[in-house]
Amino acid sequence: MTFPANGNSLRGLDALDAAKTEVEKHCPGVVSCADLLAYAARDMIVLSGNPKYDVPAGRRDSFNTPGGLASALPKGNDTVAFLQQAFADRGLTLQDMVVLEGSHSIGQTRCQNTIAEVGSxxxxxxTAKFVDKQFLQMEKQKYCPESKxxxxxxxxxxxxxxNPNNSDWGNAFYNHIMKGRGSLPFDVSLAVxxxxxxxxQRYASDSAQWQKMFNEAMVKLGKVNVLTGDQGEIRRNCKWINAVSTA
Ligand code: HEM
Incomplete structure (x- = not known):
């Protein structure tokens, strides 16, 4: 299910379903959807060009998915101070936040979250002063025209x-935002x-350091508010809790 905060945003869940079906054939009821998602994120990052890292396992799946969690997702126009607190509330540092943001060198966003949105x-x-005005014009003309x-x-x-083809993973993102060129206001504000x-500035000039810190921060992020032991369940089908699942 999607909510206004992530409606039109969730994609790729068919890949998770395919992995779950395969794993259940060989090892039923053992590997949670939460663990599979963490492995999938790691594998995507490695395929994109980062060195491999180990993903601690043992997460369990929840019995429900409160809509409020989606509303708490960071927004493209949130400020650094606001999100620093949101990360701190989950045991993550300002440095973790800046390091993880490098993953925005790939992927997409909806126009409503971008610098092209009026008032963003x-x-x-x-940040509004710092944004590269030519870049903003290009973003508006090519992707988010006012007429639409x-x-x-x-x-x-x-x-x-x-990097429209997602071929350039990594710290080029930091060089990009240092020039005021980023789709999300929040991303550009990191350079301001x-x-x-x-x-x-540091990550822009040291790719190896950024990659190492990125992997460490991903492991930390993967431990935030997880269910373990006898909490929750191992879902049979990632879309549903077992009580309503027929899989
Ligand atoms: C720090 C605060 C963050 C903010 C403000 C933020 C904001 C956003 C927004 C607004 C989108 C676009 C959603 C949409 O319109 O569909 C997005 C996409 C994305 N974010 Fe973040 N994000 C943050 C942190 C993270 C972290 C920690 C990661 C991973 C470690 C991450 C990875 C991604 C990726 C890969 C996409 C692209 C998804 C796709 O192409 O479907 N973001 N983010």
């Missing part, structure tokens, strides 16, 4: 438009805010 940078005037504003909840833009701009 109202909470961050310094009613479709901004569906129209998609690469998170890193200089005093608390984060030093880290952005």
């Amino acid at each position: 940078m109202d909470k961050m005037p310094d 504003e009613v479709l901004f909840g569906e129209l998609r833009v690469p998170l890193f438009p200089d 805010e005093q608390t984060t701009k030093g880290m952005v």
Whole structure:
């Protein structure tokens, strides 16, 4: 199920279903969907070009999926200070946040979350000044034209438009936002805010350090609020809790 915060956003769940079907054939009731998702994220990152890392296993699946969790997802126009607190509430540091944001060198966002959305940078005037105006024009003309504003909840833009084919994983993202070129206001603000701009400059010039820290931060992220032991269940079908699943 999707909610306004992630409607039109969730994709690729068929890959998770296919992996689950295969695993259940050989090893029924052992590997949770939560673990499979963590393995899939790791494998995608490795395929994109990062060194491999081990994913601790043993997560269990929840009995429900409260809609409020989707509403708590970070938004493209949230400020650094706001998300620093959201990450801290989950045991993650400001550095973890800046390091993980490098994953926005791949993937897409809907126009409603971008710098092309009217008012998207109202909470961050310094970022509004810093954004590369030519880049903003290009984003508006090519991907998010004002004439199609009613479709901004569906129209998609690469998170890193200089890399539309998702072929350039990694720290090029930091060089990109240092030039004011990023689809999400929040991403560009990382290169502007005093608390984060030093880290952005460091990762921009040291790819190996960023990759190592990215892997460590992913392992930390994968331990946030997980169910273990006899909590929750191992779902048979990732779409449903076992009580309603026929799989
Ligand atoms: C730090 C705060 C973060 C903010 C503000 C943020 C914001 C966003 C937004 C607005 C989107 C587009 C959603 C849509 O419109 O469909 C997005 C996509 C994405 N985010 Fe983040 N995100 C954050 C953290 C992360 C983290 C920690 C990761 C992974 C480690 C991540 C990985 C991705 C990826 C891969 C996509 C593309 C998904 C796709 O192509 O379908 N983000 N993010």
